[in-house]
Amino acid sequence: MKKLHLEMTVNGKPVDVLAEPRALLIHVLREDLGLTGPHIGCETSHCGACTIDLNGKSVKSCTMFAAQANGATITTIEGIAGPDGMHVLQSSFREHHGLQCGYCTPGMITRAYRLLQENPNPTEEEVRFGMAGNLCRCTGYQNIVKAILHAANEMQSKEAAE
Amino acid sequence: MIPAAFEYHRPQGLPEALHLLTEHGDGARALAGGHSLIPVMKLRMSAISHLVDLQDIADLRGITVGSTIRIGAMTTQAELINHAGLATAAPILREAALQIADPQVRNLGTVGGNVANGDPANDMPGLMQCLDATFTLAGPKGSREVRARDFYESAYVTARAEDELLVAISFAAPAGGYAYEKQKRKIGDYATAAAAVQLQASGGRVTQASIAMTNLSDTPVYSAAAGAALVRTACDQSAIKAAVAAMLGDINPVADNRGPVDFKRHVAGIILGRAITRAFSRT
Numbered sequence: 001m002k003k004l005h006l007e008m009t010v011n012g013k014p015v016d017v018l019a020e021p022r023a024l025l026i027h028v029l030r031e032d033l034g035l036t037g038p039h040i041g042c043e044t045s046h047c048g049a050c051t052i053d054l055n056g057k058s059v060k061s062c063t064m065f066a067a068q069a070n071g072a073t074i075t076t077i078e079g080i081a082g083p084d085g086m087h088v089l090q091s092s093f094r095e096h097h098g099l100q101c102g103y104c105t106p107g108m109i110t111r112a113y114r115l116l117q118e119n120p121n122p123t124e125e126e127v128r129f130g131m132a133g134n135l136c137r138c139t140g141y142q143n144i145v146k147a148i149l150h151a152a153n154e155m156q157s158k159e160a161a162e
Numbered sequence: 163m164i165p166a167a168f169e170y171h172r173p174q175g176l177p178e179a180l181h182l183l184t185e186h187g188d189g190a191r192a193l194a195g196g197h198s199l200i201p202v203m204k205l206r207m208s209a210i211s212h213l214v215d216l217q218d219i220a221d222l223r224g225i226t227v228g229s230t231i232r233i234g235a236m237t238t239q240a241e242l243i244n245h246a247g248l249a250t251a252a253p254i255l256r257e258a259a260l261q262i263a264d265p266q267v268r269n270l271g272t273v274g275g276n277v278a279n280g281d282p283a284n285d286m287p288g289l290m291q292c293l294d295a296t297f298t299l300a301g302p303k304g305s306r307e308v309r310a311r312d313f314y315e316s317a318y319v320t321a322r323a324e325d326e327l328l329v330a331i332s333f334a335a336p337a338g339g340y341a342y343e344k345q346k347r348k349i350g351d352y353a354t355a356a357a358a359v360q361l362q363a364s365g366g367r368v369t370q371a372s373i374a375m376t377n378l379s380d381t382p383v384y385s386a387a388a389g390a391a392l393v394r395t396a397c398d399q400s401a402i403k404a405a406v407a408a409m410l411g412d413i414n415p416v417a418d419n420r421g422p423v424d425f426k427r428h429v430a431g432i433i434l435g436r437a438i439t440r441a442f443s444r445t
Contacts, residue, residue: 001168002169004170021169021213022165022167045197051266057240057269058265063196063197065200067172070172132350133263133266
């Protein structure tokens, strides 16, 4: 099958890639663009380890063809940290032990990043509901929720200070 | 899990999409949000040689709210949830959509895909029975309308022909109280049983009731008898019991990993009882 020429903006940079129509977005990100942050967990759109930000929305990149993302703007976990180091969410996950094995963490943080844009001051229940598409088999979620709530607080007070 | 090879098309308008479907016949499939189709393609359970991605077709988008509500087929569950006008005019849609899958899936999954796929486990088909919605289908010979209540023939078999596309869903703005109640094993799961209820009351008595059930038969089930059992009652325990008994006569669940038949019938009764109670409390 003839490959398609796809153009996207990934983590702020324009990229070109040739991909078969059947190539899943997660495979193109990982194998062609070398972005191995988004993980392949279940590959059936349940676990959320492959979560990326696509045109300002969280999506599961295992259940999408790369061709569907032609022209899209994408942020992966690699694009979350700023020039000054870790994103507040990343340091908050570290501080609150929001991970154990770490496999789900890129998806968790990429999803939480968008959740806090949509709802900067969520309740615990809203965090749990908003994170329902991301599974973690280690932590029992307590510390993930704590980390996100703490990050929300920090981001709010940072904004207030500015 | 890599699907078999296919050719990808991204038509810019409805005529072009319909032309592609006609041209490629059996081997062509329309792609909406992909959250039912892509998993099936990964398992190679479906032979597709031409995939027609509908995302750029403006005619399939948009929500219009008036005395009639019209929802474009490519409206995502997330767009449906976040539409303020719709949340006021037909709050049952938002209540149901929030119980579908998870945030990431709702960002891609569309209401059109949900109703057109004909999966009896999907929530929107049952809801559309309750709302007595009409589906607009476009095909090579023009467009036609089919009532949701006449659309579903059996699991994955619908009134839509292979060369037709679902364009929009429309229904009269519902009045009165509403509830979409769903029992599922965990977030993201399909319903063990779900009930959609719209009812109107006057002077403490039910004047009109519409009841439909999800995932309890090989099609969504509209239970006219269950609705009729509530009319002219005060929606008390005995009326609810009669409605549940009537509904149980209309469903036909099969045993699967969500439980044996008796359990599903039990859950269906509980869920409908809760839905009726909540809908009545909102009248």
